[in-house]
Amino acid sequence: MAVTLADVAARAGVSAATVSRVLSGNYPVAGATRSRVLRAVEELEYVVNGPASALAAATSDLVGVLVNDIADPFFGIMASAVQSEMEPEKAGGKLAVVCNTGGSPERELTYLTLLQRQRAAAVVLTGSAVEDEKHTAALAARLRRLSEAGTRIVLCGRPPLPEDAVSGRGDALRSGTAGRDADGTGAEDESTAPITVAFDNRGGARRLTEHLLALGHRRIGYVAGPVERTTTRHRLEGHRTALADHDPALLADAERLTVHGAYDRSSGYDGALELLRRAPDLTAVLAANDTVALGVCAALRDQGLRIPEDVSVAGFDDLPFSADAAPALTTVRIPLHEAGARAGRLALGRESAPPGGVATVRTELMARASTAPPRAD
Amino acid sequence: MAVTLADVAARAGVSAATVSRVLSGNYPVAGATRSRVLRAVEELEYVVNGPASALAAATSDLVGVLVNDIADPFFGIMASAVQSEMEPEKAGGKLAVVCNTGGSPERELTYLTLLQRQRAAAVVLTGSAVEDEKHTAALAARLRRLSEAGTRIVLCGRPPLPEDAVSGRGDALRSGTAGRDADGTGAEDESTAPITVAFDNRGGARRLTEHLLALGHRRIGYVAGPVERTTTRHRLEGHRTALADHDPALLADAERLTVHGAYDRSSGYDGALELLRRAPDLTAVLAANDTVALGVCAALRDQGLRIPEDVSVAGFDDLPFSADAAPALTTVRIPLHEAGARAGRLALGRESAPPGGVATVRTELMARASTAPPRAD
DNA sequence: CCTGGGATAGAAAGCGCTTTCTAAAGCGAG
DNA sequence: CTCGCTTTAGAAAGCGCTTTCTATCCCAGG
The missing domain is CATH 3.40.50.2300 (Response regulator)
Incomplete structure (x- = not known):
């Protein structure tokens, strides 16, 4: 049906093996031959058959x-x-x-x-x-x-x-892909x-809580994520570490001031209402992430509370919309793009593995308008 | 290296062909044989080789x-x-x-x-x-x-x-995939x-503009998208159709009240400033989409203008964050999920093509708080 | 009891590529 | 001028699956 390697080979007057080598480029081919092949590829509008090469190359x-x-x-x-x-x-x-x-x-x-x-x-x-x-x-x-x-x-x-x-x-391990370098001298490590x-979810959550404590908040609610997730636990740990470091007494109330939900807006809405029920006097609410924070804000406003005058709110992640929220959301920035790019490079083997196999990317507190000192009441 | 069809066949005491047929399921295999094969697959933890089957099946x-x-x-x-x-x-x-x-x-x-x-x-x-x-x-x-x-x-x-x-x-056409139904009686259509x-970008933009006109706006700026995009043109057409239908005189000024940019926040910001320069007395700004609208809002606020008291703003698309913006953004809802799901079903052949090959999905005006009647000045 | 046809399963020929292994040149050195 | 090495290219054996094409087997009908 379609144009195959053999067709290109015939047209260029070479063998299929040569065409394959020109295209994959991991074997020396004389300049003249190479260009003849490339021309044939052009002329025939040859498109490699991915499955076939994946089958042969085992990847x-x-x-x-x-x-x-x-x-x-x-x-x-x-x-x-x-x-x-x-x-x-x-x-x-x-x-x-x-x-x-x-x-x-x-x-x-x-x-x-x-x-x-x-x-x-x-x-x-x-x-x-x-x-x-x-x-x-x-x-x-x-x-x-x-x-x-x-x-x-x-x-x-x-x-x-x-x-x-x-x-x-x-x-x-070595039976599969490791064909080249057959003499065994190379470090097959x-x-x-x-x-x-x-x-660094722990660190981010800790700094965020410290920020609120520094502003003077003491009754801080936490609308956390799903209880079985590592991320949820880590953020919660950071939060409580900060509380404990500031004043161990705060830790006593932390459990009561924590509700769990999903990572979505309605969980934030419902969670905030629940927190308000448990502790009508709270002055700040931390959310599992920015999306949840949006829900928290909506709930608070629906209860007639102003942000940040009556209650401060903070999120996590610093998604693009957070800076544009009104008021602009205090949050913890995770360098998602950098992290993803790095993961991509590691996946492609274009960057070597970090020592210990783990690279931790820093998180950064973004203090914005949604957090302010509590009213002196 | 890995477990292959042949291994499964050997274990089940059948031929490779039979295993293939059991797995693809498009050929009758006796119940007993089938379950024997399936058990072998289980036991050997067999995972099909995708490239190989793609090669053989040509898809x-x-x-x-x-x-x-x-x-x-x-x-x-x-x-x-x-x-x-x-x-x-x-x-x-x-x-x-x-x-x-x-x-x-x-x-x-x-x-x-x-x-x-x-x-x-x-x-x-x-x-x-x-x-x-x-x-x-x-x-x-x-x-x-x-x-x-x-x-x-x-x-x-x-x-x-x-x-x-x-x-x-x-x-x-028929040389490729159309293997089955070889007797030719089936409608190979x-x-x-x-x-x-x-x-329906035109319709959406038209209704959005009509909404503003109904509120009493007459000097409406438009921060449009990239000029070479079909979407940009269609939305602009809808906008201008509405203007012309309402009062042909409005069309005269439309050109001056339109700026083009990218589909991003900063284009909205810059576009709004430029519009304000050209027409300080405008009472409403339409944006190419919701993200652009966010930029427009930021620019207007930075210029000391209130939304919607001084200037109304509207977006397009109704992305999730739009309803949570403050004020909630008036926009045109595009049923992105429905459209994508339908495209997916069509792509998989699980839904038959619409008559004429074109299905147009409706757009819907979402009038929210960011648009209000202009001040009587 | 024999036979034609349907239901099942096997044999084997690829699908199009990669990659050894092998062979033919091309080259400088002795 | 020839030998042995390097460079370049071809032959051919798969990679693991799908899918004809055939060969059984079994049953109902004659």
């Missing part, structure tokens, strides 16, 4: 990107950044496969299997992990399988897998352990 | 989704919706390849070639088209090529290709022309 040009929901800018920005590192000029022909897991661990496993089926060159996992031993073990097993098949694994914005869950980086780009 | 499980920028919720929502139609349960094993074109027609062509290389099952193109004959022709040619190779094409949120650019749906899910 494809696909890079999987697992996200909770691509429609959420938090993930959209990371995915976009990962993708930006795979532009045709930077990484010839790599394609990003975006998989919406909806935060479900099962779905995550399903997609990883699908990506393994496609012999993906790499997989970037975003979205916080679920703290469940069974899921963690299943995930680690699946990732090991992928890894053994030559797929590079990068975790972005989620903590590294627990040591004991990973283990057993087996023997099957390419670790297959997943690389992690982690966010 | 892959990949569906390309071209977007301007996946980090932009406008595209994120559509991509997410397309993806939601390909969940493992709905469409076994289909995977979405998201390609950021950055709005560049060249990049668009590059990605289409890459997708052709992967023998993508379908491609969904979003993002407005560029009005340039050369690009249109090149795009049409590329799409025809893809189409001939058996890839289904769906345009989502962009107008259909001009008739003359498409043309020549050649002879190469599956048109390969691209299917379109278009937005």
